[in-house]
Amino acid sequence: MRVSRTGKVHGDISASDIHIGGNVEGDVVVENRAVLGEASLLNGNLTYKSLIIEEGAQFQGQCIILGNETANDDSQIGEEGFSSGLEDSPEHNE
Structure with missing residues (x-):
């Protein structure tokens, strides 16, 4: 899908690929x-696998990367993966 430089979209978009050249007010979900x-303005959340932001583009919202389910999966981090650093401090050993 393509939104031209003079194009304006008010609403959510779902597509396999997108090139935004104009203004989009709404959430955008792309499979790829x-x-x-450079002249785009996106005001909404963006879900994607690959993202290119050209110099001059404006974006207000959250980025959600597809196919990265394990990035926030705490079950893959062992107990040794977290440390507050307090165990070795002199104040903690009193």
């Missing part, structure tokens, strides 16, 4: 690649 062109 999203391109925010």
Whole structure:
């Protein structure tokens, strides 16, 4: 899908790929690649696998990367994976 430089979309978009050149007000979900062109303005959340943001593009919202389910999966971090650093401090050993 392509939104031209003079294009304006008010609503959510779902596509396999997108190139935004104009203004989009709404959430965008793409299965593959999203391109925010140099004159684009996106006001909404963006879900994608691959993202290109050209210089001059404006984006207000959250990025959600597809296919990265294990990035926030705490079950894969062992107990030794977290440390507060307090165990070795002199104040903690009193």
